[in-house]
Amino acid sequence: MRIVKELLFDSTTKHGRRFDLFIQLLIIVSIINFSIQTIPNLSKNQRLILNGIELFSVIIFSLEYIFRVIFSGNRIKFIFSFFGLIDLIAILPFYLSIGIDLRSVRAFRLFRLFRLFKLLKYNNAISNLRKAFVDVKSELIIFSVATVFLLYFSAVGIYYFENNVQPEAFSSIFHSMWWSVATLTTVGYGDIYPITIGGKIFSSLVVFLGLGLVAVPTGLIASSFSKAFKDDSNK
Amino acid sequence: MRIVKELLFDSTTKHGRRFDLFIQLLIIVSIINFSIQTIPNLSKNQRLILNGIELFSVIIFSLEYIFRVIFSGNRIKFIFSFFGLIDLIAILPFYLSIGIDLRSVRAFRLFRLFRLFKLLKYNNAISNLRKAFVDVKSELIIFSVATVFLLYFSAVGIYYFENNVQPEAFSSIFHSMWWSVATLTTVGYGDIYPITIGGKIFSSLVVFLGLGLVAVPTGLIASSFSKAFKDDSNK
Amino acid sequence: MRIVKELLFDSTTKHGRRFDLFIQLLIIVSIINFSIQTIPNLSKNQRLILNGIELFSVIIFSLEYIFRVIFSGNRIKFIFSFFGLIDLIAILPFYLSIGIDLRSVRAFRLFRLFRLFKLLKYNNAISNLRKAFVDVKSELIIFSVATVFLLYFSAVGIYYFENNVQPEAFSSIFHSMWWSVATLTTVGYGDIYPITIGGKIFSSLVVFLGLGLVAVPTGLIASSFSKAFKDDSNK
Amino acid sequence: MRIVKELLFDSTTKHGRRFDLFIQLLIIVSIINFSIQTIPNLSKNQRLILNGIELFSVIIFSLEYIFRVIFSGNRIKFIFSFFGLIDLIAILPFYLSIGIDLRSVRAFRLFRLFRLFKLLKYNNAISNLRKAFVDVKSELIIFSVATVFLLYFSAVGIYYFENNVQPEAFSSIFHSMWWSVATLTTVGYGDIYPITIGGKIFSSLVVFLGLGLVAVPTGLIASSFSKAFKDDSNK
Numbered sequence: 015m016r017i018v019k020e021l022l023f024d025s026t027t028k029h030g031r032r033f034d035l036f037i038q039l040l041i042i043v044s045i046i047n048f049s050i051q052t053i054p055n056l057s058k059n060q061r062l063i064l065n066g067i068e069l070f071s072v073i074i075f076s077l078e079y080i081f082r083v084i085f086s087g088n089r090i091k092f093i094f095s096f097f098g099l100i101d102l103i104a105i106l107p108f109y110l111s112i113g114i115d116l117r118s119v120r121a122f123r124l125f126r127l128f129r130l131f132k133l134l135k136y137n138n139a140i141s142n143l144r145k146a147f148v149d150v151k152s153e154l155i156i157f158s159v160a161t162v163f164l165l166y167f168s169a170v171g172i173y174y175f176e177n178n179v180q181p182e183a184f185s186s187i188f189h190s191m192w193w194s195v196a197t198l199t200t201v202g203y204g205d206i207y208p209i210t211i212g213g214k215i216f217s218s219l220v221v222f223l224g225l226g227l228v229a230v231p232t233g234l235i236a237s238s239f240s241k242a243f244k245d246d247s248n249k
Numbered sequence: 250m251r252i253v254k255e256l257l258f259d260s261t262t263k264h265g266r267r268f269d270l271f272i273q274l275l276i277i278v279s280i281i282n283f284s285i286q287t288i289p290n291l292s293k294n295q296r297l298i299l300n301g302i303e304l305f306s307v308i309i310f311s312l313e314y315i316f317r318v319i320f321s322g323n324r325i326k327f328i329f330s331f332f333g334l335i336d337l338i339a340i341l342p343f344y345l346s347i348g349i350d351l352r353s354v355r356a357f358r359l360f361r362l363f364r365l366f367k368l369l370k371y372n373n374a375i376s377n378l379r380k381a382f383v384d385v386k387s388e389l390i391i392f393s394v395a396t397v398f399l400l401y402f403s404a405v406g407i408y409y410f411e412n413n414v415q416p417e418a419f420s421s422i423f424h425s426m427w428w429s430v431a432t433l434t435t436v437g438y439g440d441i442y443p444i445t446i447g448g449k450i451f452s453s454l455v456v457f458l459g460l461g462l463v464a465v466p467t468g469l470i471a472s473s474f475s476k477a478f479k480d481d482s483n484k
Numbered sequence: 485m486r487i488v489k490e491l492l493f494d495s496t497t498k499h500g501r502r503f504d505l506f507i508q509l510l511i512i513v514s515i516i517n518f519s520i521q522t523i524p525n526l527s528k529n530q531r532l533i534l535n536g537i538e539l540f541s542v543i544i545f546s547l548e549y550i551f552r553v554i555f556s557g558n559r560i561k562f563i564f565s566f567f568g569l570i571d572l573i574a575i576l577p578f579y580l581s582i583g584i585d586l587r588s589v590r591a592f593r594l595f596r597l598f599r600l601f602k603l604l605k606y607n608n609a610i611s612n613l614r615k616a617f618v619d620v621k622s623e624l625i626i627f628s629v630a631t632v633f634l635l636y637f638s639a640v641g642i643y644y645f646e647n648n649v650q651p652e653a654f655s656s657i658f659h660s661m662w663w664s665v666a667t668l669t670t671v672g673y674g675d676i677y678p679i680t681i682g683g684k685i686f687s688s689l690v691v692f693l694g695l696g697l698v699a700v701p702t703g704l705i706a707s708s709f710s711k712a713f714k715d716d717s718n719k
Numbered sequence: 720m721r722i723v724k725e726l727l728f729d730s731t732t733k734h735g736r737r738f739d740l741f742i743q744l745l746i747i748v749s750i751i752n753f754s755i756q757t758i759p760n761l762s763k764n765q766r767l768i769l770n771g772i773e774l775f776s777v778i779i780f781s782l783e784y785i786f787r788v789i790f791s792g793n794r795i796k797f798i799f800s801f802f803g804l805i806d807l808i809a810i811l812p813f814y815l816s817i818g819i820d821l822r823s824v825r826a827f828r829l830f831r832l833f834r835l836f837k838l839l840k841y842n843n844a845i846s847n848l849r850k851a852f853v854d855v856k857s858e859l860i861i862f863s864v865a866t867v868f869l870l871y872f873s874a875v876g877i878y879y880f881e882n883n884v885q886p887e888a889f890s891s892i893f894h895s896m897w898w899s900v901a902t903l904t905t906v907g908y909g910d911i912y913p914i915t916i917g918g919k920i921f922s923s924l925v926v927f928l929g930l931g932l933v934a935v936p937t938g939l940i941a942s943s944f945s946k947a948f949k950d951d952s953n954k
Contacts, residue, residue, distance in 0.1 A: 045871075052878060053891040130868070161927075163365070166280075173287060186288040195923040197436055199930060201902055204439035204674050204909035218430040222396075225434060226467050232934035398600070401515075405597060408522060421523040432671055439674035439909050453665040457631075460669060464702035623944070633835070636750075640832060643757060656758040667906055674909035688900040692866075695904060699937030700944050 019085050022078070037078065041129050044071040072108045075129075079105060104129040150231075150238040157231035164227055165194040168220040175213035198224030254320050257313070272313065276364045279306040307343045310364070314340060339364040385466075385473040392466035399462055400429040403455040410448035433459030489555050492548070507548065511599045514541040518597070542578045545599070549575060574599040620701075620708040627701035634697055635664040638690040645683035668694030724790050727783070742783065746834045749776040753832070777813045780834075784810060809834040855936075855943045862936035869932055870899040873925040880918035903929030 021033040047067045050056075056064070079101045086092035093102070147154070169190035176184040183206045184190050193206045197217060208214050256268040282302045285291075291299070314336045321327035328337070382389070404425035411419040418441045419425050428441045432452060443449050491503040517537045520526075526534070549571045556562040563572070617624070639660035646654040653676045654660050663676045667687060678684050726738040752772045755761075761769070784806045791797035798807070852859070874895035881889040888911045889895050898911045902922060913919050 049871075049875075049892040052882075053893065054886070130872075166284075167365075170284075177287075181289070187284040188288065192919045192923070195919075195926065196907070199905055199926045200434055200436045200670065201905045201907035201926060202431070202436035202438045202672065202909075203907045203912040204437075205912050205914075207438040207440050209440075214427045214430075218427070221430065221434045221436060225463055226470055228930055230467070230470055232931050235931055235935055401519075402597075402600075405519075412522075416524070422519040423523065435669055435671045435905065437666070437671035437673045437907065439672075442673040442675050444675075449662045449665075453662070456665065456669045456671060460698055461702050461705055464699075465705055636754075637832075637835075640754075647757075651759070657754040658758065670904055670906045672901070672906035672908045674907075677908040677910050679910075684897045684900075688897070691900065691904045691906060695933055696937050696940055699934075700940055704944065 018081055022081055022085060037074075038133060040071050040074055041133055044068065044075075044129055047071070068108070072105055075101070075105045100131045104131075146235070146238045146241070149241070150234050153234050154231055157227065157234075161198075161227055161231075164220070164224060165191060165198060168198065168217070168224070169194045171216050171220065172208060172213055175210050175216055176208050179210050194220075197221055198228065200225070253316055257316055257320060272309075273368060275306050275309055276368055279303065279310075279364055282306070303343070307340055310336070310340045335366045339366075381470070381473045381476070384476070385469050388469050389466055392462065392469075396433075396462055396466075399455070399459060400426060400433060403433065403452070403459070404429045406451050406455065407443060407448055410445050410451055411443050414445050429455075432456055433463065435460070488551055492551055492555060507544075508603060510541050510544055511603055514538065514545075514599055515597070517541070538578070542575055545571070545575045570598055570601045574601075616705070616708045616711075619711070620704050623704050624701055627697065627704075631668075631697055631701075634690070634693060635661060635668060638668065638687070638694070639664045641686050641690065642678060642683055645680050645686055646678050649680050664690075667691055668698065670695070723786055727786055727790060742779075743838060745776050745779055746838055749773065749780075749834060750832070752776070773813070777810055780806070780810045805833055805836045809836075851940070851944045851946075854946070855939050858939050859936055862932065862939075866903075866932055866936075869925070869928060870896060870903060873903065873922070873929070874899045876921050876925065877913060877918055880915050880921055881913050884915050899925075902926055903933065905930070 017029070020027055020030055022030075024030040044067070047064055051061075051064050051068075082098075082101065083089055083092060092098045166187075169187050172193055173184050173187050173190040176190075184193065195201075196203055196206065198221065200221070208217050252264070255262055255265055257265075259265040279302070282299055286296075286299050286303075317333075317336065318324055318327060327333045401422075404422050407428055408419050408422050408425040411425075419428065430436075431438055431441065433456065435456070443452050487499070490497055490500055492500075494500040514537070517534055521531075521534050521538075552568075552571065553559055553562060562568045636657075639657050642663055643654050643657050643660040646660075654663065665671075666673055666676065668691065670691070678687050722734070725732055725735055729735040749772070752769055756766075756769050756773075787803075787806065788794055788797060797803045871892075874892050877898055878889050878892050878895040881895075889898065900906075901908055901911065903926065905926070913922050
């Protein structure tokens with residue numbers, strides 16, 4: 015029992031560190047496994063192997079969860095803590111889908127992705143990132159609002175220019191929003207674009223505004239992160 | 250009467266703050282309402298509800314406008330002030346379109362968007378942004394001129410390379426300008442692109458110039474904003 | 485005669501400034517005129533008007549050139565100076581194309597664009613820009629070389645991945661270079677893209693490298709310009 | 720013999736510098752030659768010339784390699800040094816492909832590209848770049864991991880939104896990864912994009928996150944390089 019306790023809670027001993035590494039690897043393996051299962055036309059044998067890996071990782075995660083509950087001082091507190099809930103959600107989809115047709119719980123299987131959050135336990139950089147975000151919070155809010163305004167404004171504009179000529183692509187302001195996003199972020203898939211002269215002139219003006227509007231907050235975040243990391247390394 | 254005065258002009262009292270919030274919500278609701286009305290194939294019932302919401306918001310905005318005129322010290326001054334005009338323009342389209350076929354005043358309905366500007370009243374960040382822009386005004390002008398030059402120069406270049414092979418897409422320098430904008434901003438819809446070897450080499454050179462030219466002013470604005478916000482938070 | 489001299493050389497007097505402004509406007513008008521002439525299917529009347537404007541501006545530019553030659557202290561020096569040559573090149577295409585079929589001298593007409601350089605005379609910001617570029621020259625050279633390397637390297641890579649499957653689009657390393665440029669600058673027209681799994685993985689890696697490689701020099705230029713402008717405004 | 724030694728090892732004498740320049744030119748010529756050989760439908764004469772250039776450069780590189788081995792103090796050490804191996808790999812493909820059908824060793828011919836690394840010998844900026852990277856190593860790792868997470872997360876999301884409607888394009892999470900890369904880097908070829916409303920809203924959110932995530936590390940690298948170069952020029 016003492017060994018189990020050491021494995022779970024003490025990451026300073028050799029065995030504890032090895033166990034941590036093993037769990038981290040298993041998380042990544044089970045996530046990759048989850049991804050491979052979405053590939054269509056897998057053979058029956060391949061499906062069997064993938065399901066086996068899934069079964070194995072769920073068993074390990076379940077044992078880990080049970081032992082963590084048993085050995086924690088305050089069991090109720092652990093169960094409802096952030097990582098306690100994550101540990102539970104990471105294995106729940108498996109047990110709930112037993113006996114149910116898998117296709118109907120497809121979206122539910124997405125919860126298996128929560129296993130990724132289990133990795134956060136091992137990461138110290140999070141607090142750094144949070145600090146950097148808090149520093150530029152007010153600027154980010156202003157620019158987020160400004161971005162939403164510009165997205166909306168350009169959607170309305172392009173709607174009035176293009177709706178008559180392309181009633182399918184720009185069928186409403188909400189459909190035009192998709193164009194706004196694709197254009198102002200400069201993704202430009204090419205599935206929707208202006209063809210009238212007015213629409214082209216309008217979107218030319220708007221895209222330059224958008225470049226500025228997108229560049230400023232990203233620049234602010236970058237410099238804030240840069241500062242946060244520097245402060246940290248100076249300690 | 251005193252209550253109305255308090256609601257309209259005093260945002261420090263509990264009722265005044267609630268009224269401000271109510272007006273802001275109504276502005277956003279009426280803008281969303283305006284957007285939904287552009288969706289094609291709405292049922293008659295849906296149209297009725299949307300028109301009802303529009304009617305309600307126009308009545309509230311009208312009452313607000315009338316009371317603001319009545320209770321302001323200098324009525325003429327208020328009517329011709331920035332927010333006085335905005336308040337008027339925000340409701341005018343409704344009254345002018347009564348009895349007129351809506352389709353013919355389509356562009357006119359756009360004025361309802363001016364309601365968004367009513368939100369500016371409640372925003373203190375504007376002066377900050379203006380200061381940041383004033384700081385980099387001269388640089389922005391230089392780079393805007395340089396950008397227009399590069400857009401024009403690349404439009405002329407690509408016109409001479411591609412016009413013979415793609416007379417439809419690159420039919421004149423003005424049509425080529427659309428290519429310039431889509432390429433130098435790296436949107437790249439894919440509706441128009443060079444196919445000759447000369448055109449491809451030319452646009453390769455031009456797009457790298459464009460990346461630099463676009464990055465510099467956005468970087469300048471970003472650092473100027475960053476400074477403006479820092480000065481503000483140091484006060 | 486004295487008035488002509490004042491108009492041409494003295495931009496401090498009222499008439500001198502007005503004449504400068506007139507010439508600048510005429511340059512812009514003649515450039516716009518040049519652009520409009522590329523629009524296909526112009527009516528005969530429209531062509532007549534455009535040719536009239538061109539004739540008028542050439543006459544003014546010619547007179548300006550002749551008077552500048554006459555009134556300059558050292559005529560030979562002026563003729564072979566930068567702005568002397570620009571002034572000549574700006575009007576030469578017109579005289580050389582008289583009596584020749586216009587279609588054959590199409591590329592030659594491009595020289596009319598040199599009129600834009602005449603505008604440089606009135607611009608003081610150029611020295612500032614030059615200083616900023618000199619400051620980051622060595623960094624720019626290193627990153628330009630690195631960019632060419634990356635462009636070439638990714639062209640070779642994608643050629644080996646895609647050539648077998650898309651022998652038309654990726655027919656040689658030089659053709660693949662066009663894909664490299666469109667991808668690493670994130671323009672992404674969509675005329676040419678990888679379809680093999682290897683090609684997609686390869687281009688995913690390469691585009692992230694490209695983002696970094698493009699961002700660094702633009703960031704360097706931006707900060708250099710920012711410094712150059714600040715130094716200037718502190719004087 | 721002394722002359723050969725001087726040519727190879729002493730870049731301070733006039734002959735040594737000339738020889739260095741000659742080798743560098745030959746590297747670039749043989750790389751361009753390699754690229755030209757990929758162009759399809761070359762005539763027999765053109766192929767002969769290109770093969771001749773290749774033969775000539777291989778002979779020179781072989782002689783250079785042999786003499787470097789002979790004249791180096793510690794032959795074993797030189798052969799297994801970085802530049803010793805590069806020199807060997809640069810000529811090996813030629814000798815190995817003699818007598819073998821060229822098509823089957825296509826990928827092998829890629830090793831000729833290693834000649835580019837021979838150019839590194841003449842470059843002093845490398846240590847500068849390495850220092851700049853080391854400075855931001857920890858930040859780069861954090862953001863690389865975050866980028867991989869976001870790429871994966873958005874691939875899973877778009878897979879669940881689009882798989883039912885576009886089972887071809889978004890056939891598995893791995894195929895959706897290609898969309899993630901093309902979208903988050905804003906390349907946006909247009910070969911694959913969401914068409915459902917849910918998918919469009921999801922990708923709108925994700926692309927803004929992606930812009931921030933990509934901008935921050937590139938900004939960090941840029942400022943780190945900027946600092947590294949400044950430190951260097953202050954010495």
